[in-house]
Amino acid sequence: MPQQLMNWYDRPQYFDMVFRDETNDEVRFFEKAFAKLVDTPVKRLYEPGCGSGRLVAAMAGRGYELVATDNNDAMLAYLQKRLKRRGLPSELLNTDMTTHVCKPAVDAAFCTFNTFRHLLDADSAETHLRSVADSLRPGGIYILGFHCIPLDADPDCTERWSAMHGGTKVSVTLRVINFERRKRRETLRVSIKATKANGQIERIRSEFQLRLYTPAQAKTLLKSVDDVFEIASVHDFDYDLDEQRKMDNDLTDAVFILRKR
Template sequence: MAKKQPAAIKPTKTTTSKASSKSAEEKSWYDHPQYFDMVFRDETADEVEFFEDVFERYCKRKVKRLYEPGCGSGRLVAAMAARGYDLVAVDNNAAMLAYLRKRLSRRGLAGELVLDDMTTYVCSPQVDAAMCTFNTFRHLTDGASAERHLRSVAASLRQDGIYILGFHCIPMDADPDCMERWKASHAGTNVSVTLRVIDFQRRKRVETLRVSIKATKPSGQVERIRSEFPLRLYTPSQARALLASVKDVFEIAGIFDFDCDIESERQFDEDLTDAVFILRKK
């Protein structure tokens, strides 16, 4: 598929609503966007290609205006803006949005950046499509928040608009003692990241993750960051029940996994773990 050309450059718009800045004592790895971004940037090209494949297959109108709730460092926002889309990006972390604002400015790109809560924010005017991948959705740690978010996204979408929603589902025989490691390098800085599950409560449907970062800068200076945060647990059956609770506004148009292969559609069964749901607004 041919790449779209960048749209005409417009001033980047930033608004603030219902959010407060964090104190230094509360800082987490999300307050260090440069490291957060390095870990995930290798996934960007595949995701962007998948998004455009999804638009072509599932959207009934030309997709122009996009929304990313929980945009983080904005790697997907910048990549889609570079392809000519108009972007609305929402996050509750001011450091992430400041990093994204600079990123867009350096590349001569534009976007509407909003400091707000992804559970309640509604885009105006409405958008053609929205995307939220790699478990951002699981930061909503109770069912009411998850449903509010889905309904807010539905309200943000035009009729027949789609929401690309990706998150891990947990099989019933999942091993709660999980640890993953990544390494990344950029501009002379080397980053090592260790993610470990330190608490797993299936009945409460919450796991707590600890992320430890070691960043070695070109000067040799080492920065270490460690933070902990909860994520909501979903079995495939629980994910099905959640999506059924919003069936008045969304239908499941397709299901894929984190391989981002438009030719490999998945079944909604108990083997579904890395789930990417294509939800269409009714």
């Protein structure tokens, strides 16, 4: 059976499954960062580009008030049903993460696992950061995570992993099919095979672009907004708040904690 070329973001249940193993580590990291780096109680949170909302649901379940945005109706509908089942209120908006500003202001924001790299040019990236700063109260933090590309990166990269939940097994192959260092873009192809409990199989293939950042380019971007943000700390995808990373060429899985001035 041929794979169907479609947006994998239109299958939120599969998208959610392949990332849910990261959720507990991220939630613990967020709460430690709130306690250590924010001087006042953190109650109101914002996630731009929330996708299936695994982090929104997790943080709402811990008593936080959530604002979340995405530009995909299927993702937001999936999240709305999840929150409704658990009786968790949240403010969900289909809007542009580049320009959205939360009102009233939030205490902290987070955007992890490369969502930020969907902003494909410098203006969009900086505008987004400034919009998040406008959404935060003074002293609030933005936890921003994305992969940086080392100078010796192999453009022919393929990753495979699988996940299972509720009798459904999802196998994912992620392949770089085009890598343009000068244009700072890579095109990824995601192939999904979902095998359901009844034996039914669904195959999906999706292609999308992400912006490339070397550690130096990430540093340059953050410097462009240092009038509104200071870098409070730098970490990696181990999510260990006690282990800080240098912004050098070895930083590939980057988590930046930015504090509003």
